[in-house]
Amino acid sequence: MSSVPPIPLLEIKNVEICYSGTPVISELSLSVRKGEILSIVGESGSGKSTLINAVMGLLGSDGHVSKGKIFFKGKNLLSLSPEARRRTRGPEMGMVFQNHASSLCPIRTIGAQYYEAVRAHRKINRNEVEDMAAAIFEGMNLKDASRILASYPFELSGGMSQRVGIAMAMLLEPDLLLTDEPTSALDVIVKAMVSNELKTLRNEKETSIVMVTHDIGLAAIFSDNIAVLNKGRLVEYGATSSIINDPQDDYTRELIRAVPRIFKR
Numbered sequence: 001m002s003s004v005p006p007i008p009l010l011e012i013k014n015v016e017i018c019y020s021g022t023p024v025i026s027e028l029s030l031s032v033r034k035g036e037i038l039s040i041v042g043e044s045g046s047g048k049s050t051l052i053n054a055v056m057g058l059l060g061s062d063g064h065v066s067k068g069k070i071f072f073k074g075k076n077l078l079s080l081s082p083e084a085r086r087r088t089r090g091p092e093m094g095m096v097f098q099n100h101a102s103s104l105c106p107i108r109t110i111g112a113q114y115y116e117a118v119r120a121h122r123k124i125n126r127n128e129v130e131d132m133a134a135a136i137f138e139g140m141n142l143k144d145a146s147r148i149l150a151s152y153p154f155e156l157s158g159g160m161s162q163r164v165g166i167a168m169a170m171l172l173e174p175d176l177l178l179t180d181e182p183t184s185a186l187d188v189i190v191k192a193m194v195s196n197e198l199k200t201l202r203n204e205k206e207t208s209i210v211m212v213t214h215d216i217g218l219a220a221i222f223s224d225n226i227a228v229l230n231k232g233r234l235v236e237y238g239a240t241s242s243i244i245n246d247p248q249d250d251y252t253r254e255l256i257r258a259v260p261r262i263f264k265r
C-alpha cells in the first residue's frame with residue numbers, strides 16, 4: 001500500500017483577494033510543506049504583500065479574501081474567529097514586515113519587547129531570552145547584543161531594525177515564517193548572512209519560510225520553490241532549479257534576464 005503524503009503546512013486554494021471590492025489577486029493556489037522555503041517574486045504591485053497579509057489575517061478593513069480557502073495545518077483560516085486567528089500569530093505563524101520598526105513599541109527597549117513576546121507563549125526568564133537573541137544577532141552580524149537589547153527602536157538604523165525584526169520572529173520559533181522583503185535594507189554581505197540565518201532556522205527547527213522579494217537572484221539561492229506573480233496571477237510556480245533553468249513564462253524570463261550577473265544567460 002502506498003503511503004499517504006503528509007498534508008501541507010500551508011495550502012492556498014483558488015484564492016481571490018479584493019480591496020474595496022476590486023480583485024487584486026485571482027485564482028491563486030499554492031502550498032508549502034513543513035521545512036520548505038518558498039519565494040514569491042514579482043514586480044511592484046503584483047500582489048506579493050497582499051498574499052502574505054491575507055495568510056496572516058492582516059489585510060486591513062478594505063481587504064477581503066472573496067473566494068477560496070487558506071488552510072494552515074489542515075484548518076481553513078478563513079473560518080476561524082478573529083480571536084482564534086490572533087492566537088495563531090506569533091507562536092504558529094510569524095511575520096517579518098518590510099518596515100519592522102513601525103511594528104515595535106517606540107517607548108520600550110528591544111530586550112523588554114523580546115522578553116514579553118517570548119514569555120507570552122512559554123515559561124522562560126529574561127536572561128535566557130537575551131542569550132537566544134544574542135546568538136541570533138551574531139549569525140546576522142549584529143555586534144554588541146547587550147547595547148542593542150538596551151536600545152529603543154528609534155536608536156537603530158534601518159538595516160539594524162530589519163535584523164532586530166527578523167530575530168524577534170525567529171525567537172518565537174514559529175512553524176511558518178512569512179517575510180516581506182526581509183533583506184531590502186541590507187548590504188550584500190549582511191543580506192547573505194541573514195539568508196543563511198534563516199536557512200539555519202529552517203534546517204534546525206524545520207520552520208517553513210515564505211519570502212516575498214523583488215529579487216529573483218536571492219530567491220534562486222535561497223528557496224526550494226519559487227512562485228512568480230504578475231498582476232495578481234500566478235504565472236509560474238515550481239522547483240527553483242526548473243524555474244531558473246527552464247522558465248516557461250515570458251515574464252519570468254524577463255525577471256531572470258534582469259539579473260545577468262548571477263545567471264549569465
Ligand SMILES: Nc1ncnc2c1ncn2[C@@H]1O[C@H](COP(=O)(O)OP(=O)(O)OP(=O)(O)O)[C@@H](O)[C@H]1O
Pocket residue numbers: 019020024042043044045046047048049050051060062063214
Ligand atoms: N490597502 C489597500 N487598499 C487598496 N489597494 C491596495 C491596498 N494595498 C495594496 N493595494 C493594491 O493591491 C495591489 C497589490 O499590492 P501589493 O502591495 O500586494 O503588491 P506587491 O507586489 O507587494 O508590491 P511591492 O513589491 O511594491 O510591495 C496593488 O495594485 C496595490 O495598489
